[in-house]
Amino acid sequence: MVRLYYGGDYNPEQWPESVWAEDVALMREANVNLVSVGVFAWARLEPAEGRFDFDWLDRVLDLLHAGGIRVALGTPTASPPPWLGKAYPDTLTVNSEGVRLSYGSRDTYCMSAPAYRAAARRIAGALADRYAGHPALAMWHVHNEYGTPCHCDHAAAAFRRWLRHRYGGLDALGEAWTGAFWSQLYGDWDEILPPRATQYRPNPTQVLDYKRFVSDELLGCFREQRDILRAAAPGVPATTNFALARWVPVDTWSWAREVDLVAIDCYPPEGGVAGYEQAAFAADLARSWAGGKPWLLMEQSPGRLPGEITRLSLSHLARGSTGAMFFQWRASRGGAEQYHPGMVPHAGPDSRVFREVVELGGLLTRLPLAGSEPVEVALLWDPECWWAMPDGVDYQEMVAAAHRALLRAGISADLAHPEAPLAGYRLVLAIGTYLVSDAAVASIHEYVAGGGTLVVGPLSGIVDSELRVRLGGYPGAFRELLGIRFAELGESTEDTVKHEYGRGVAYYLPSGREDQLPAIASRAGVPPVPAKRGLDVRRRRTGATSWLFVVNHAAEPAELPARGTDLVTGRGIDGTLRLEPGRYAIIEELV
Numbered sequence: 001m002v003r004l005y006y007g008g009d010y011n012p013e014q015w016p017e018s019v020w021a022e023d024v025a026l027m028r029e030a031n032v033n034l035v036s037v038g039v040f041a042w043a044r045l046e047p048a049e050g051r052f053d054f055d056w057l058d059r060v061l062d063l064l065h066a067g068g069i070r071v072a073l074g075t076p077t078a079s080p081p082p083w084l085g086k087a088y089p090d091t092l093t094v095n096s097e098g099v100r101l102s103y104g105s106r107d108t109y110c111m112s113a114p115a116y117r118a119a120a121r122r123i124a125g126a127l128a129d130r131y132a133g134h135p136a137l138a139m140w141h142v143h144n145e146y147g148t149p150c151h152c153d154h155a156a157a158a159f160r161r162w163l164r165h166r167y168g169g170l171d172a173l174g175e176a177w178t179g180a181f182w183s184q185l186y187g188d189w190d191e192i193l194p195p196r197a198t199q200y201r202p203n204p205t206q207v208l209d210y211k212r213f214v215s216d217e218l219l220g221c222f223r224e225q226r227d228i229l230r231a232a233a234p235g236v237p238a239t240t241n242f243a244l245a246r247w248v249p250v251d252t253w254s255w256a257r258e259v260d261l262v263a264i265d266c267y268p269p270e271g272g273v274a275g276y277e278q279a280a281f282a283a284d285l286a287r288s289w290a291g292g293k294p295w296l297l298m299e300q301s302p303g304r305l306p307g308e309i310t311r312l313s314l315s316h317l318a319r320g321s322t323g324a325m326f327f328q329w330r331a332s333r334g335g336a337e338q339y340h341p342g343m344v345p346h347a348g349p350d351s352r353v354f355r356e357v358v359e360l361g362g363l364l365t366r367l368p369l370a371g372s373e374p375v376e377v378a379l380l381w382d383p384e385c386w387w388a389m390p391d392g393v394d395y396q397e398m399v400a401a402a403h404r405a406l407l408r409a410g411i412s413a414d415l416a417h418p419e420a421p422l423a424g425y426r427l428v429l430a431i432g433t434y435l436v437s438d439a440a441v442a443s444i445h446e447y448v449a450g451g452g453t454l455v456v457g458p459l460s461g462i463v464d465s466e467l468r469v470r471l472g473g474y475p476g477a478f479r480e481l482l483g484i485r486f487a488e489l490g491e492s493t494e495d496t497v498k499h500e501y502g503r504g505v506a507y508y509l510p511s512g513r514e515d516q517l518p519a520i521a522s523r524a525g526v527p528p529v530p531a532k533r534g535l536d537v538r539r540r541r542t543g544a545t546s547w548l549f550v551v552n553h554a555a556e557p558a559e560l561p562a563r564g565t566d567l568v569t570g571r572g573i574d575g576t577l578r579l580e581p582g583r584y585a586i587i588e589e590l591v
C-alpha cells in the first residue's frame with residue numbers, strides 16, 4: 001500500500017547538530033515519512049552573495065535518508081537574508097504608503113525587482129544542481145505562501161506591461177476603469193501607478209486590476225523557479241503551499257494549474273466544531289483546486305485541543321488529502337513564532353502533543369490512500385468576487401456560511417469557478433457572486449436552461465469583469481433567470497423565490513436563509529443526510545472498495561449505521577457504529 005505523507009516543516013538550522021539524531025529517532029517513532037526542509041534557510045545556505053554552504057544540508061538529507069524519511073526540499077525565497085536587502089535596497093517591499101520596509105521579519109521582498117528575481121533563480125538553481133539526484137528528494141517546496149504585493153517603481157513598470165497586455169490601448173483602459181469619473185483618464189502609460197496612498201477613495205477597477213496583476217506577477221516568480229527545478233529533476237513534483245488566510249492575494253484557480261501538486265496550509269481561526277467546519281471548507285477548496293488530482297495538507301497547527309491533531313487530519317484525509325503535515329516538527333526556542341505549537345513541543349517528547357503525534361502516525365500507516373466520492377453540488381467561488389466586493393461585505397464568510405449549511409445537512413460540495421463547466425452538478429449555488437464575467441453569465445444560463453438547479457444569493461450578478469454595474473435593475477446578470485428585479489441594491493424578498501427557466505429552475509435565497517438549502521437540495525435530487533452538527537461523515541471509494549470516514553468533532557456521543565471493519569480499532573462493526581465525543585472511525589466497508 002502506498003503510504004500517506006506524514007510529517008511537517010523541519011528546521012534543523014535552528015538547532016545544534018547534536019539534536020538532529022534525536023529528531024530522526026523521534027520521527028521514526030512517530031512514523032514520519034516526509035519533512036519540508038530549508039523553507040526559511042537562505043541565510044544559512046548562502047551566507048554571502050554567491051557563496052554557498054551546503055555541507056550542513058548534505059548531512060541533514062543524508063541523515064533523513066538513512067532514517068527512511070523523504071524530503072520536500074524548500075527554496076528559501078520567502079525570507080531573503082539581510083545581505084540581499086543591504087546590497088540591493090530595491091529588493092525590499094514598498095507598501096501602499098510609499099514606505100520601503102526593512103528586513104528583520106520575513107516575506108520582505110519585491111516580486112518585480114530584477115535583483116530579487118535573479119537571486120531567487122540563483123539559489124533555486126544551486127539547490128537543484130546539488131540535490132536533484134538525492135535519494136531523499138520527494139518533491140520541491142517552492143517559496144512559502146506567496147503573497148507579498150509591492151507598490152514600488154519596479155512594480156509600477158511591470159503593472160503597466162500587464163495592463164498593456166490586457167487592454168492594448170489607453171482608450172480601452174480608460175473605458176474599463178471608468179476614467180471619466182473624477183478625471184482619471186491617462187494620456188501616457190507612464191502616468192499609471194499601482195494604487196498608492198491617495199486623498200480619498202481609489203479607483204476600484206485600478207485596485208482590482210492591481211490585485212489580478214500581483215497574482216500573475218507572483219505566479220511568474222513561481223514559474224521561474226519551477227522551471228529550473230523541473231529541468232534539473234524531471235519527474236520530481238514542484239509545488240508551493242497556498243495560504244488560505246484572507247491576506248493572501250492570489251488567484252488560486254490559475255495557480256493550481258501551474259503546480260504539480262496542490263498543497264495548502266490550513267489554520268482554522270477557531271477550535272472544536274467551528275474549527276472543523278472551517279477546515280472542511282478549506283479541504284473542499286483544495287480538493288476542488290486539484291480538480292480530481294491528489295492534493296496535500298502541507299501545514300496545520302499541532303495541538304490546540306486534545307485529540308484535534310487526529311480529528312482535523314482525518315477530516316482532510318476524508319476529502320482526499322494525500323497526507324497530514326504540520327508546522328513545525330520541533331517548536332522553536334526563539335524567534336518570532338517561538339510559541340507556535342510544534343509536533344515536538346518545548347516540553348519535549350514526554351508530552352500530550354507528541355503522544356498524539358505518535359498515535360496519528362501509527363494510524364496513518366493503516367489507512368488507504370485511494371478513492372474519491374462523487375459530488376453533486378457546486379458552490380461558485382472566485383477570488384475576483386472577494387477582491388471586488390464593496391467594503392464591509394465579507395465574501396469568504398458568505399460562501400462559507402452556505403458551505404456550512406450544506407455540511408450540516410450531510411451534503412458534500414465542490415467549489416467551482418463561475419466559468420467552469422457545471423453540467424455534471426444537480427445543484428449550483430451563486431452566493432456573493434458579485435462580479436460575474438459575460439462568459440460565466442452565459443455558462444450559468446446554459447446550465448439552468450439545460451435542466452440544472454441554481455441558487456442565487458444576495459449581491460450576486462451585480463457588476464461585470466471591470467466592476468461596471470449591469471444596468472436595468474439588480475441582480476443584473478441573473479434578473480431573467482430569477483424573474484425578479486430590484487430597484488435598490490439592499491432590496492430583497494421575504495422568502496425564497498422560485499423561477500422556472502428552460503428545463504431548469506432558479507431560486508433566490510435571501511440573506512441569512514441558508515436554512516432553506518437542504519430542502520432545495522432535496523428537490524434538486526440531492527437528499528440531505530440529517531446528522532448531528534460536528535459529526536463528519538464522508539466516503540472514499542475506489543473500484544469495489546469503499547471507506548467510510550466518521551469523525552465526531554462534537555461534545556456528545558454519536559451513532560450511525562455502518563458495516564465493515566474499523567481500521568482504527570480493528571473491530572468489526574455490524575449494523576451500528578457508536579462514537580464517543582472526540583473519537584473517530586474509518587470503516588472499510590463490505591460491498
Ligand SMILES: [Zn+2]
Pocket residue numbers: 090092093094109110111112113150151152153154155
Ligand atoms: Zn517593489
